[in-house]
Amino acid sequence: MSELALSFNKLSVGYRQGNTSKVLFDSIDLTLKAGELVCFMGPNGIGKSTLLKTMAGLTAPLSSSSTNINSKKIAIVLTDRVHAMHMRVRELIGYGRYPYLNWHAQLTTVDEVVIEDALKLLHLKSIADKDINTLSDGQLQMVMIARAIVQDTPIILLDEPTAHLDLNNRVEVMNTLRKLARQSNKAILVSTHELDLALQTADLLWLADDQKLLTGIPEDLVLDGSLDRIFQFKGFDLKTGKVFHESYRGVKINLVGEGHEYLWTKNALERCGYEVGENGELKIEISNFKFQISNGKRCESIQELLEAIDKHAKS
Numbered sequence: 001m002s003e004l005a006l007s008f009n010k011l012s013v014g015y016r017q018g019n020t021s022k023v024l025f026d027s028i029d030l031t032l033k034a035g036e037l038v039c040f041m042g043p044n045g046i047g048k049s050t051l052l053k054t055m056a057g058l059t060a061p062l063s064s065s066s067t068n069i070n071s072k073k074i075a076i077v078l079t080d081r082v083h084a085m086h087m088r089v090r091e092l093i094g095y096g097r098y099p100y101l102n103w104h105a106q107l108t109t110v111d112e113v114v115i116e117d118a119l120k121l122l123h124l125k126s127i128a129d130k131d132i133n134t135l136s137d138g139q140l141q142m143v144m145i146a147r148a149i150v151q152d153t154p155i156i157l158l159d160e161p162t163a164h165l166d167l168n169n170r171v172e173v174m175n176t177l178r179k180l181a182r183q184s185n186k187a188i189l190v191s192t193h194e195l196d197l198a199l200q201t202a203d204l205l206w207l208a209d210d211q212k213l214l215t216g217i218p219e220d221l222v223l224d225g226s227l228d229r230i231f232q233f234k235g236f237d238l239k240t241g242k243v244f245h246e247s248y249r250g251v252k253i254n255l256v257g258e259g260h261e262y263l264w265t266k267n268a269l270e271r272c273g274y275e276v277g278e279n280g281e282l283k284i285e286i287s288n289f290k291f292q293i294s295n296g297k298r299c300e301s302i303q304e305l306l307e308a309i310d311k312h313a314k315s
């Protein structure tokens with residue numbers, strides 16, 4: 001059983017506006033456990049950032065009956081862009097060591113090693129001496145994550161850390177956070193809109209659901225319909241993880257093959273409006289990336305295959 005890193009009881013989150021309150025989460029109980037990566041999902045404007053800030057002690061809760069919060073144990077990475085004059089990447093990351101500095105406020109060898117490790121972990125060594133004002137949004141995002149890592153707190157909260165990153169870096173960041181949670185026994189909470197990444201990396205999902213919080217492991221929340229209900233997916237089939245395609249061509253294709261070739265050919269056919277299934281009027285046999293159509297035509301690529309079927313469908 002993982003140890004509890006953070007807990008709140010009957011926590012209400014939102015903003016006070018004069019005599020009234022805008023309630024985003026109403027009397028929720030929540031816990032974060034050491035060693036777990038939790039992805040926090042919910043539609044825009046539901047209150048994810050506000051809950052993260054409340055957990056970190058940056059925003060006051062509307063009310064809370066109990067908590068074991070200690071903001072010194074929490075590192076938080078927000079989405080706001082940092083502006084600072086003439087600061088290098090290594091220096092900005094070094095600020096994460098601030099709580100550990102000696103009374104001269106100088107970095108020790110231990111601090112330097114921790115900073116070096118974070119630079120390596122997030123592949124930032126090549127830009128370590130760059131001015132942070134010259135970084136791309138994605139690079140800065142990675143630097144801010146590194147700064148949170150060097151704080152070496154048992155809890156890390158990150159607000160949309162993959163927002164500006166390319167596909168490789170998105171996967172890299174989520175995998176790194178997952179490893180960090182496991183290997184360093186940290187509790188890591190990530191708010192994200194990236195369903196595919198969350199489904200594949202999170203130990204637990206938190207779903208914002210009408211001022212409440214629904215939690216569960218990703219697979220259960222897919223199969224019990226919670227994700228569909230909350231996000232009201234249009235044009236996306238969560239159970240297969242694919243975009244819905246309308247088979248508008250009125251042609252059914254019997255596709256025979258296996259492995260990646262089969263999957264990507266099926267993808268192309270469905271994307272282009274063909275139905276793929278048994279008893280199709282046209283048969284396509286795939287072998288070694290060659291495509292034999294039952295009308296006698298042989299194709300060398302999927303593009304060529306699509307053109308040939310298009311011609312057939314129109315004839």
Ligand SMILES: Nc1ncnc2c1ncn2[C@@H]1O[C@H](COP(=O)(O)OP(=O)(O)OP(=O)(O)O)[C@@H](O)[C@H]1O
Nearest residue numbers: 015022024042043044045046047048049050051191
């Ligand atoms: N300082 C504030 N005072 C009053 N209302 C605010 C304040 N900051 C944010 N809000 C409102 O609170 C709601 C929740 O905002 P929040 O940024 O927490 O949502 P979110 O789920 O993180 O959204 P997104 O996914 O778009 O980032 C929004 O309606 C927002 O306009």
